Amino acid sequence: MGSTEDLDYPQIIVQYSNGFLISKVMFTACELGVFDLLLESGKPLPSDAIAAGLSASTMGMKRLLDACVGLKLLAVEMTQEGALYRNTEISNVYLTKSSPKSQYHIMMYYSNTVYLCWQYLADAVREGRNQYERAFGVSSKDPFGAMYRSDEEMLKFMAGQNSVWSICGRDVLAAFDLSPFTQICDLGGDFFNDSIPEAELYILSKILHDWDDDKCKQLLAKVYKACKPGGGVLLVESLLNEDKSGPVETQLYSMNMLVQTEGKERTAAEYSKLLEAAGFGMIQVKRTGKLYDAVLGRK
């Protein structure tokens, strides 16, 4: 849309204002099991049957289904028996719980944890720190203590991370020839306190973005020490442009790191600097054009 048009009627501002309505319609249809019921039924269903099957009000369900049609998450056909709803292909693949590429768990994490933290975005910007205390009454000093505040919360977070990996993992692993590395360590757990096992390749997937520069350097130095000569470290992160002008998704995730962690999203040069400070060299960067990019450093 052109800017003259926008000045007469602010289309993008209306669209941005409605953003949270759109998120919540999709999250709620997932949470209530709309896409699962339609997949299992194997045939299009009227809204009354969907409402009954999911123990929801007929009035509320009808409106939710129509909004999903508007968002192209459902399709509707008018028949003699009235409107019949079915999943679109994208919903079958990504929004049903049973699909191998299901995004259900990350949606639930977004809808029930991240959405509430973001209510306090203004406070996060004022204070420059995460908002677990305001959102959930748990201390902000240890973000992972807060994120893993119960076994249930930890499992939800982990399942969410797996959802994302199911759509981004392939591109990240295909970014470089990793065949020379036979002994691979996917770093997780309490890596600041535990010892790190010897390996040829360490994968740090969305780990550094949770921490400030000092903690990143500390962790990378520990990895460098454990790493076999000729080995390396693969960072899986969403990369900002060097001038921080975009991509907008990564800018939004960097705000989320402010609201939820001690970290931030970084540019390729910033990650290279952190790697070099720890001793790694021959750094290669690969942008995938999807959510997560890859940076490889060698010992």
Add this chain to the structure above:
Amino acid sequence: MGSTEDLDYPQIIVQYSNGFLISKVMFTACELGVFDLLLESGKPLPSDAIAAGLSASTMGMKRLLDACVGLKLLAVEMTQEGALYRNTEISNVYLTKSSPKSQYHIMMYYSNTVYLCWQYLADAVREGRNQYERAFGVSSKDPFGAMYRSDEEMLKFMAGQNSVWSICGRDVLAAFDLSPFTQICDLGGDFFNDSIPEAELYILSKILHDWDDDKCKQLLAKVYKACKPGGGVLLVESLLNEDKSGPVETQLYSMNMLVQTEGKERTAAEYSKLLEAAGFGMIQVKRTGKLYDAVLGRK
């Protein structure tokens, strides 16, 4: 984007998931006064100066500004003194408090009231009723009692409504030739209990969408009785397509009516039926292509 592409990587699902992040970045920049400060300064400013001027953390503010650049709500230029930020034209016109077309108040209403109610969208769909009780601990039975739960809340809501009128009013009033009507009553207040003054034209702007069919009929009958012969009633509402397949914005607003009121958005035929039941005839419908459309009925 094509559906094959989407099946490999679900771009629209990522986009919908990020919707609430985008809303909150814009709302928060408004709330903190970023656009006001940049308008008043009359020249581009570095992020440190903006953070200092708004008593915010430099780290948080820098990220907020960069995200606004990604959303084209701010522009940035790199100079010898570093990055300098300025408003885009659309932000000057719509996001500053002092602009005649300011959307500031409706944004604050969305950010601090509607956003919280929508945390309970799944409950609203299950129960088929508004969620003031869960969101704010006030009874759901009287939605306007809940919306006007304090003078401050009432003023915020009213100011929000005025923001919307400033961008939609002109098109709605130009939809029909209203020059024959000299005595005009913009209906507001406690219209179910108060008497309605005699007039030639009654404007019901976003009133019927708050109520169920029975209450709409009751109100329209009262208006019909007060209306001078030859007079009329102008409904200002966002119209659904007859098959309820769209527009998606109106579908989202209809969900919002579920979450916040006793009403819903309706099709032109549904409004015509309500008008006819009250005695009005010669019904004309005009879609404006913007947020609000117009329906005129004559006595």
